[in-house]
Amino acid sequence: MTTVDDTGIVEMAWDPITRIVGSLGIYTKIDFKAKRVVECHSTSSIFRGYSIFMKGKDPRDAHFITSRICGICGDNHATCSVYTQNMAYGVRPPHLGEWIINLGESAEYMFDHNIFQENLVGVDFCERMVAETNPGVLELANRTESPHAADHGYKYIGDIMRSLNPLEGEFYREALQVSRSTREMFCLMEGRHVHPSTLYPGGVGTTATVQLFTDYLTRLMRYVEFMKRVVPMHDDLFDFFYTALPGYEEVGRRRADLVCWGSLNDPEHCDFRYEHMTDWGRKMFVSPGVIRDGKLLTNDLVEINLGIRILLGSSYYDDWEDQEMFVTRDPLGNPVDRRHPWNQHTIPKPAKRDFDGKYSWVMSPRWFDGKDHLAADTGGGPIARLWATALGGLVDFGYVRSTGSSVQINLPKTVSKPAVTFEWKIPVDASGAPLSNAIERDRARTYFQAYAAACALYFTEKALAEIRAGRTKTWEPFSVPDEANSCGFTEAVRGVLSHHMVIRGGKIANYHPYPPTPWNASVRDSFGTPGPYEDAVQNTPIFEENPPDRFKGIDIMRAVRSFDPCLPCGVHMYLGNGKLLEKVHSPMSVILST
């Protein structure tokens, strides 16, 4: 399916893309003369219908069911669903139960970012891959000394690349082991990875003893020691790409329109009441925020909730304009839009893929700022989280401090390394403009691993304080009301996650979860705006040295993987193969099918 026309524009498709979670296809047109991607469409091929088969079920089953949406961050769904149920049932779990969830979710960030960064993304930067795509860069790497060699032990950048080689690389295998010890930490708190056994509305079933937290803390401190090597190692590797390949800033770049829904509630403040959501949202240990072109628009969760819009583009659904509105006013009396998830109806209508008509299962989530429907992305999670937290200036608990323009992470002494402070700063390009690109998404991931570890240190202290004071209760009873409208907000590993539930007659009348991947992987919406993957890959410059017949597309793969694609999180998503842009980039008269 590699097709060249007389302008030198080549159609190339990657389907399925490996080293991500789920089935994703990327369909491009590449101008090899200009060394640019000129057009990109993303596709995925799975429809399961959660919102459909959850109708009429007992609301208390929601977290067990929605966990199954995703096989790498299912617990984020379970957590978000528990938050949603807590709001509906009016129950506030004991503090200890909340600290245990926070410890489980922190472990999930530590695990998931680690395995994705080192065993999936890292391979795109390993010696074997760089040798096959940019031999000159590898040669330079072998001659370039690592600025932070003393911190991580790899004398040359080429040594870092070799250590990332799949299976053979020493660091690759170490990271795989770390992904297991962090999952042990997770299982201490939530029972099982990835679909937790001990989470419930009202709290957790975990048996909270001194031993539980000792077992967690000892593993955590080994992880902290590990991160003291990993942060400088990745800084060296990523900085090297900017110097080795001038212009690499443009790979995967798009405007810094980022969304973060905040995560890790503070039980001192969070009562799960919608009426107080603005306040307790701002007390989260990761701050919420909608960022437009690098600037903070809002960090008010109520405003964030009301701004969510679900658009249909060219998807295999019937619209719900003529269907019942479930929620016309939120509990504060604010009007709720028909295109808000509370009022959404999922009505599938499978059809043959037709690029001139319906070609996609995805519904495009957008954030409405009062004027525009922003096709904002999560950048794979960490970059949006750090950006929103840095600008928010709300977080300050010793181990982490937001300065208004950066985030400082303070890690204590470990077995062989002294205390260290890392600082993540909002990235900018040479002209000072906000920089949201492949490398910075990847870099933020490493910093957020350290951030999550720092949070976990604090949560362990708070949990142990509860135990030592004899407050060992982890769960609070509740009853299911006949009617309720509720929502939950958190950060799945790869970005924003919200659940929206309507209960009628004690049963689920409507349940729509919105995970990060529909935001990132959405196709062109009803206004014609492309989704973030498509936008980021389009106009990505090509640095790979291979000619078309041996082309691997490494720069495109780095751009796509920087978003940490997780296609099962699409929930009810099928992103169709490319519908042509209104704006024709090339003089092709015949579009050959891929």
Add this chain to the structure above:
Amino acid sequence: MAADTQSGQGADPLVHILWMNGGLGCDGDSVALTAATQPSIEEIALGALPGLPRVAVHWPLIDFECGPETGADNFIEWWHKADRGELDPFVLVVEGSIPNEAIKSEGYWCGFGNNPATGQPMTTNEWLDRLAPKATVILAVGTCATYGGIHAMAGNPTGAMGVPDYLGWDWRSKAGLPIVCVPGCPIHPDNLSETILYLLYQVAGQAPMIPLDEALRPTWLFGATVHEGCDRAGYYEQGDFAAEYGSPKCLVKLGCWGPVVKCNVPKRGWINGVGGCPNVGGICIACTMPGFPDKFMPFMDEPPGSRVSTAASTLYGTVIRTLRGFTAKTADEEPKWRKRGNELLTGYQKNW
């Protein structure tokens, strides 16, 4: 993770493992395999256990290969090779439930790569139809692929089912193996890697036919109930039950189905012996069972059979075991709508 590209002929045979995550799933079973330590995937791939044949694992989750279609290192080309009969022997791993593509006239529920002849996605069902006759073993991993699982719940729009529902419970591979089912939602990491290990030894001629029970589960992994392996069973015997989550006592009255569920998790822990379900405070929702999830919902209600059996639990004996046997038989059967055909029987009113 391809060791090399040779076929399996010769003195040092190469076994290909083709991992198809294109069903209706969540990739949780792929992720689980990265957690396995007994053995780990790197030990299998690098031949770190005595007597293992050489293995080439074609696994989307961590495969090095990622080139474009028809270009360099195209991952899906391995599937086309298998389809053309160029890979032998191979183990086909299926993850995710199999939708019913026959209940509609157009479109598709899930696919994996493209069909070169049409340019449309190749459906998971079509891959199964093409590869099943050529595979030495079909290994269904996780409860979706084995029995349908969550996506086959009442009211689902896709008519989802398990691999045995699709290919037939009596299906045999060309080598005479039944479909091997390792359920669990997600699958237990070591239950999966250990089954893969067993099958590799069997394919290499070093182990006899894998022992499976009536639901095609390896008997040594699924022969005992959760309850029989649970360290809270002592409370049950004493009639001492938890009334609130967070209690260290027996969870049966809070929704735990352990007494009738075949699963080794409380005994094995979840990862390196850490975690689990009722042993660490999580009710057993029966996620390994063919009747999952429908026959166990609402999950947080006390199982109907347990009222009698807990009341009489101090009279441990024949009566209780008979009662349990009755419940267990129902739980071990799938709901009736999970089957092939042109009709959608789940109760969903379709709009197409």
